[in-house]
Amino acid sequence: MRPLLDLRHLQLIQAIIETGRITDAADKLGVTPSALSHRLREAERRLDVPLFTRMHKRLRKTPAAEYMAVVAERVLADLSRAEEDVRRMNAGVQHVVRLSVEAYSNYRWLPSFIRYLKAHEDGIDIQIMAGARSDPLTGVLNRHIDLAVMSGDIAQPGLASMPLFEDPLLYIMSPNHRLADRAFVEGKDIVGEHFITYTKVPEPDREFARLFRPTESYPKWAATVELPEAIVELVASDLGTSVLSNWALQTALAEGRIIGAQVTEEGITVPWVVVLRAEDMIAEDPIQRVAALLAEWCSLPNGGFHIV
Template identity: 85%
Template sequence: MKPLLDLRHLQLIQAINQTGRITDAAKMLGVTPSALSHRLREAERRLDVPLFTRMHKKLRKTPAADYMAVVAERILTDLSRAEDDVRRMNANVQHVVRLSVEAYSNYRWLPYFIKFLKSRTDGIDIQIMAGARSDPLNGVLNRHIDIAVMSGSVAQAGLYSLPLFEDPLLYIMPPTHRLADREFVEGTDIVGEQFITYTKVPEPDREFALLFRPTDSYPKWAATVELPEAIVELVASDLGTSVLSKWALQTPLTEGRIVGARVTEDGISVPWCAVLRTEDMDDGDPILQVANLLSEWCSLPEGGFHVT
């Protein structure tokens, strides 16, 4: 059965969804507004459902357009990715493995790992999918990415978890902070401190359960910022304190813009792992090969995510 819509219609829906105006969408696609209006009417005729309604000079999406916009985004993204893959094949790259790191966008380790990868295998390239870092597990399951570097333990049907390294959490603060000379902090030390958190959802192996609850001591919640790099900048500007993974803090710590202390005297270490689909666990699969090499590299004295 022939599809009702073609790629031109999907591009139209995506463009109008992004701009809200026929004229702006036409400019984005390089066509005239009249041609785009005709294409929109054709799409609505084929689907026998309105996609947009006019609200003054803007177009408002109908539920049908909302749904088609999601579909268009997925199909056009997959097509663009396939085109990139084909171009890479022309450069002697047979496999592209897409990878994302949970929460953090610190990729100082990446060039070192790529050199290690190229020394051990040929024809495999790494593509970083930074947009998947907020929900990497779903990214793996829906095949948007192939490997998610995650913290904590992961036990979910259809996924395999390969241990990579253990990493301590650090209580970070500006160099002028009253606790800046401490080797470690306890919950009672930071009562009332301005605290910037990545998430207020408690996790059993993190600071909420192991630092705050044992002494029923809590800081003053200043803000929730879902970008660790932004948290670092706020802390460096003396606008609060936070708790983050040490591996991602190497640059600001080395530069002296922030200082860090262990979280509790014994410290809190969080396991990090590489998560991939169980269907990609066959011997020789390039995704499994990259995951295994990542694990091996993390075990080397000169390797791992702490490289600077």
């Protein structure tokens, strides 16, 4: 029987893909380049396929390496989680559920939800994985995270979702902006306005499809800033305008640093859901239990994400 790859080989594949060079990958892993080269040859011998080809002094991944990298991410994530779980068991924690929120890093709601969780479940801890917010669906599928709080309707094989709340989009501006006294804005109002967005990829039922496109009225694209909290600061300084979710803006609105107007007279409301793997959608599974409690908490009069 051909010997199997071990964790060192998986870490090697990841490191070379990330750095593109044996020397840089070796430095990242804390080994010598010669030792890493030997380990790479050993992995290729065991698999009987090349993992990398050399191109202009850099290593280029083959389809085999790309596939193994996906496997490595899952295996190493599961191992990391298992190690973390074992450490936390000594503190009375039996289960750790990893959670991320799409795009936003506003977690003012978290203490309130944790108190609610602790009142209903013992031995479950929440770990926030902020690094997964740019692509939470992949994070769930690859087991890097267990739950993703996301907007929109999620229909993807292998995933399940629970509804949390409906939330309007707001057109935000500084208090000194010419549109600051408007209850709502239409497409014609924003022509030529400096607009800051965290993505220029049009999404269905958002401002592109329902504010800009119907009237062919477009703002002037000022910048793409991936962090919504940074967008708020730029808007508050009158360096542009934006459209963001209402729930994540509560603190800045309450402080009067920005003004929010409804997007179109009818408004644009976006559903928010919690996404988990379909295989975890089992009653009393810790992941399913946290998702269900999150949905339950969002339905309470004093619960939900709209916390200042």
